[in-house]
Amino acid sequence: MRSLGIAAFLLAALPASAAAAALGFSGPSIGPVPVEFILFGLVLAGVALFHHHTLKIALTGATVIALYKMFLSPFRSGEGLMGFVLHVEHEWVILTNLLLLLVGFALLANHFEESNVPAMLPRFLPDDWKGGLILLALVFILSAFLDNIAAALIGGAVAHTVYRGKVHVGYLAGIIAASNAGGAGSVIGDTTTTMMWIAGVSPLEVMEATIGSATAFLIFAIPLSIMQQKYAPIEANPDKDTTVDWARVFVVLCVLGLAVTVNVVMNTRFNEVSNRAPFLGLAVWVALLGTAWLRKPHWPLVPESFKGSIFLLSLVLCASMMPVEKLPAASWQTAFGLGFISSIFDNIPLTALALNQGGYDWGFLAYAVGFGGSMIWFGSSAGVALTSMYPYARDSKLYLAKGFWVAIAYVVGFFTMLQVIGFHPGSTPRTVQTVDAPATAPAPVH
Numbered sequence: 001m002r003s004l005g006i007a008a009f010l011l012a013a014l015p016a017s018a019a020a021a022a023l024g025f026s027g028p029s030i031g032p033v034p035v036e037f038i039l040f041g042l043v044l045a046g047v048a049l050f051h052h053h054t055l056k057i058a059l060t061g062a063t064v065i066a067l068y069k070m071f072l073s074p075f076r077s078g079e080g081l082m083g084f085v086l087h088v089e090h091e092w093v094i095l096t097n098l099l100l101l102l103v104g105f106a107l108l109a110n111h112f113e114e115s116n117v118p119a120m121l122p123r124f125l126p127d128d129w130k131g132g133l134i135l136l137a138l139v140f141i142l143s144a145f146l147d148n149i150a151a152a153l154i155g156g157a158v159a160h161t162v163y164r165g166k167v168h169v170g171y172l173a174g175i176i177a178a179s180n181a182g183g184a185g186s187v188i189g190d191t192t193t194t195m196m197w198i199a200g201v202s203p204l205e206v207m208e209a210t211i212g213s214a215t216a217f218l219i220f221a222i223p224l225s226i227m228q229q230k231y232a233p234i235e236a237n238p239d240k241d242t243t244v245d246w247a248r249v250f251v252v253l254c255v256l257g258l259a260v261t262v263n264v265v266m267n268t269r270f271n272e273v274s275n276r277a278p279f280l281g282l283a284v285w286v287a288l289l290g291t292a293w294l295r296k297p298h299w300p301l302v303p304e305s306f307k308g309s310i311f312l313l314s315l316v317l318c319a320s321m322m323p324v325e326k327l328p329a330a331s332w333q334t335a336f337g338l339g340f341i342s343s344i345f346d347n348i349p350l351t352a353l354a355l356n357q358g359g360y361d362w363g364f365l366a367y368a369v370g371f372g373g374s375m376i377w378f379g380s381s382a383g384v385a386l387t388s389m390y391p392y393a394r395d396s397k398l399y400l401a402k403g404f405w406v407a408i409a410y411v412v413g414f415f416t417m418l419q420v421i422g423f424h425p426g427s428t429p430r431t432v433q434t435v436d437a438p439a440t441a442p443a444p445v446h
Helices: 002-021 035-049 051-071 080-114 117-124 129-145 148-162 169-184 191-198 203-207 209-231 246-268 279-290 301-320 332-341 347-357 362-375 381-389 396-402 404-420
Strands: none
Touching (some): 035 301, 051 301, 080 191, 080 246, 080 279, 080 301, 129 169, 129 209, 148 169, 169 396, 169 404, 191 203, 191 347, 191 362, 203 209, 209 362, 209 404, 301 347, 332 347, 332 404, 347 362, 362 381, 362 404
16 A cells, blocks of 8 residues: 555656756656656565565665666766765765664663653543543653654553553554654654754754644644543553652663764764764764663664664665656645655655755655654554554554544644745755756857
8 A cells, every 4th residue: 555655656746847857867767757766666565565574675675776776777976886886875874874873762762661751651641531632742742852653652551551451543543643743843753854864954944843743733632532531531540659760861861962962063063074974873872882881771672673774774775766856846735745645655765755855844844754654553653563552553444534633633734834934945965866967068159
């Protein structure tokens, strides 16, 4: 289903970019669609259909596309093996940063969970529908500085306790939506926004998404909390013996503080060297290792997190090899459509394509690809993770029927942003694949 969504998007939109098609791209096409996009679509179809072989499919797809580019369709950096080497040289810092951050944030999320702060949350919940609303608000806030997957799982665990295991499908949609909405405006709250941060987009540009996210939250959170209260009343009864491990809280603050500081310094005072090494990812690991004497990270998480990160990086590498000049021009209409596409298609490669293309208002893109995935349970990593805890929420028909408030909230939030701040193309990321203008021939002498 995800593959059908991206195929429809590409096939419908590409003909509209005929002006851009004249620039730069010289590889084979089938109709208006470059073969690269077709290969990428096949990779995504394989990922969608064969869930138990996603890593193999992603790695194979990246290899096949790289070989195709080497022999039949030149890279933007050049032809053949040397073109691939130059392409990797351009991408390696971004890919390495993303790898270090994804694995590091998995350890960071575990530190936060083990701090017992999540277990303390039920103490602050009223015993009516407002308790469910506050829980969603807490998930929203947590995901702004913690990975949205972790925030969704924490919200799901607390909901299981206070609702005695009877959690409505609509309310689960609310938890997923709250985790994605909170992370959309924060460069450390979602993988897509972290990718923007690594690429050089300012956190302030991404933060604009909070306008849409906060508006959307008000639209879906209240009715879904009332729905849950009618289905199973809340019973906020936390363990009174639970205490906060403040040492782990200190570790979390140290890691986030150093990461933010290093990124701000490198992008303001040392911008010219910020793309020469993965400084942001290294900062996270320096903080994790530097505080290991206080609280040791849960190292058994690393292998599985590394495996999942390699899968995502393979998709990002595939996206980086696409001829982005053949994509539709960046606009608010395109960004709005990407929100619906992200509900049926992984938003990581969508974000990579947008960062390679450039021209977007990054706050709008962050909101669209971040929150848009909440409309269907498999449209975001947070949704996939939470439904592993509540398998009955994987009934897509039921999810859409009971969680339709999320789709309404997405539309209202997007157009609220458009009305309040307007769509303005933001800064140019380091990932943008520029098209060199053709040389102008000298005028003939008469």
